[in-house]
Amino acid sequence: MVKVEGLDKLLAEHPFFDGMNEDMRKTLSGCARNERFGPGEFVAHEGDPADRFYFVRAGAIALEFHVPGCNPIVLETLHGGEVFGWSWLVPPYAWTYDIRVLELTRLISLDGACLRKKLNKDHELGFELYSRFVPVMAKRLSSARLQLSDMYGRPCKKGE
Amino acid sequence: MTNPAKPKSSKPDAFVMDANRLDALIGALASSGHAVMGPRVADGAVILGPVAGAADLPLGVTDRQEPGRYRLKTVKKDPAYFDFAVGPHTWKKFLFPPREKLWSAERAAKGFAVREDGIDAARRDKLAFVGVRACELAAIAAQDRVLTGGEYRSETYALRREQTFIVAVNCRTSAATCFCASMNTGPGVGAGHDLALTELGGGKDHRFLVEVGSTRGEKVLMALNAKPAKPKDVAAARAAVAQAAKGQRKMPKSAPTVLAGATDSPRWADIAQRCLNCASCTQVCPTCFCNTVTDTTTLDGSGAERWRHWDSCFTLDFSYIHGGAIRGDGAHRYRQWMTHKLSHWFEQFGTSGCVGCGRCITWCPVGIDITLEARGFVKDAKGKRKG
Amino acid sequence: MVKSTKPVPDSMTPAPFRVTARRQDLADTFTIELEAADSPRGFAFRPGQFNMLYHFGVGEVPISISGDAGAGKLIHTIRDVGAVTHGLSTLKKGDMVGVRGPFGSAWPVDAAEGSDVVIVAGGIGLAPLRPAIQHVLDNRDRYGRFVILYGARSPKDVLYLPELQSWRGRLDTYVDVTVDHAESGWAGNVGVVTKLIERANFDATHAVAMLCGPEIMMRFTVAELTARGMDRGDIHVSMERNMKCAVGHCGHCQFGPKFVCKDGPVFPYGEIEALLKARGV
Incomplete structure (x- = not known):
């Protein structure tokens, strides 16, 4: 396993941590783990306990729903610099999608249970983390809504 | 687009003719190959259509106009030819017809051949308008800019427009719905006409002040034997037009x-x-x-x-x-x-x-x-x- | 005004063109190549302009020019969505089409020289941008970084896939493609096209962006580009409105005080920002 100092350096390279003070980042790196997945592997399955969340360093993963009798529906693909898995923040802490790996992917994951403990004690750290999560969630929601609009198809059926 | 301007000369610009010479004017326009269009009464309104002579014009007809309301009235005393305001028709129906065939095409060996029927028809359409008001001259000028003033022009409109002879009429009455004075377009005729008439009197003492707006207007006028106007005739005409501007609706400047x-x-x-x-x-x-x-x-x-x-x-x-x-x-x-x-x-x-x-x-x-x-x-x- | 004693053809008269090739791009989208029937004399246009295409007896539609095949051949990529476009979809090699044009404003390919160029296209919006892409690629040394971002509804709706792949194969061009919806067989990105902007490398303060796609997509793309530091005046969008005459006479394409046919279809975003936000303009 990689040393904590090394993980802190990897965290610092990820855009999610841009501008975060070093102490906080070091605290977080205490819950961190370096991971590697190959194409076709699953990082998580829908309904699994959500005990980790992930920072993509390089590679690509897909958030998917599987539909019996059909090919799975890809909801979104994520690449280096992005994050996924905030179910650890929301009871009952379970994954809502399958996370399938598309190509060789390097991730850093943080242990959710470990983090929840730290955040309960250190609200300042909690605020810092939430301030970084909320914009990501807002952007993801906005993208999802745009996808829903089916803008390249026929956004409305007016006048027929 | 303006009609060819009249060159400066020492000749008088304003003339006076008896009202019965209106027939001669319409006749002169018709005999020089124009289809003469003017106001006439039909279906309870003053509309615009072919006029063969002064008898077709709405002599003695006046109108009452209000929002959503239009009624004609005929006056017995001192009847005049043009004492009504604009009706439901506009001259655009001649220059820019409500329905116009632009072209037709026939399938041919090399695909199809297009015949520009619209241009042919427009070339044959030599029109004269009698009784164009100041606001309508402004409207024609506005349509000129749209249809001929840009990079592309409508050839059918341009052809009709150039061939059209315009006899304008100064308004000496306004309808309650008029607001040309606040739009700076009337009631007096400014530019864009070949000849401009102002009615003087009515009934027995019934004359027209005739003003020249173009060389072709001057040519037509020469055939009418009109006499140079006296200053008091010009003054009377101007006063009548100024009176028409009073009491109009107003469009706010802003x-x-x-x-x-x-x-x-x-x-x-x-x-x-x-x-x-x-x-x-x-x-x-x-x-x-x-x-x-x-x-x-x-x-x-x-x-x-x-x-x-x-x-x-x-x-x-x-x-x-x-x-x-x-x-x-x-x-x-x-x-x-x-x-x-x-x-x-x-x-x-x-x-x-x-x-x-x-x-x-x-x-x-x-x-x-x-x-x-x-x-x-x-x-x-x-x-x-x-x- | 100029005397019209010798009338030129009316601005509403189409010229006959012959179909020299036809290709089906997508289920509802096809490309035709045209050549003037009388005199194959070439067809000068600027990237971003459009033609009015007339299908005999059926009617006329505005279609962006999507390329020059050389030797004066014109290329139009058309989506079959109405009576006229459906008629055009049935044309075969040798058939005739009426053409009026080219009309309208162009992509600022000259003004963009010396800058990075960012193309963001959505759906069939790639077609009007293709001549601009070709121009930049043909004159590659005059521009900075070249970024092409393309979003489509699903993998089977990706237009010009072979060309996207060949552009992507160049070392001097960055191409990224995404779809809104996909099944797991698709190896590419899934997500909205605006997401591609984050990952692309260009200098927002020295770049010119050219956008074409659904209005919603263009609005969100502008938000992403301006958040990255781009000036509204450096972002150009191509608009679509009803058009009947293409010469500013029929009034249909009015967009506030603008005529899309003669002031557009390509506008600097700053010029029409307020109009895009208002409803029913």
């Missing part, structure tokens, strides 16, 4: 800027509740130019035609793109019409798209008054500024 900033006003929804989207205002408006084309084919598919006809921004189809109409809401359609007319036209063509003729007020079946609505927007804007 309407163009206020409307440009009123896109989100709730007032549009209020107007839309009254507006029937009947497109009547756009059909009687002398400047509305919006049109569409219809392509047709013969039953055996060997021939095709393209027709251009008037369209209106009040129809749903007007703004249709695949998926739906951009302006699906009546409020959006009224906003498009009024804002275009009074505001956007300046940016597009450098002038107002409204000439103050008042037709849209009279012929609106629910009596929507564009000047009143404009005042409402101006009032809102003032209220906002005061905070």
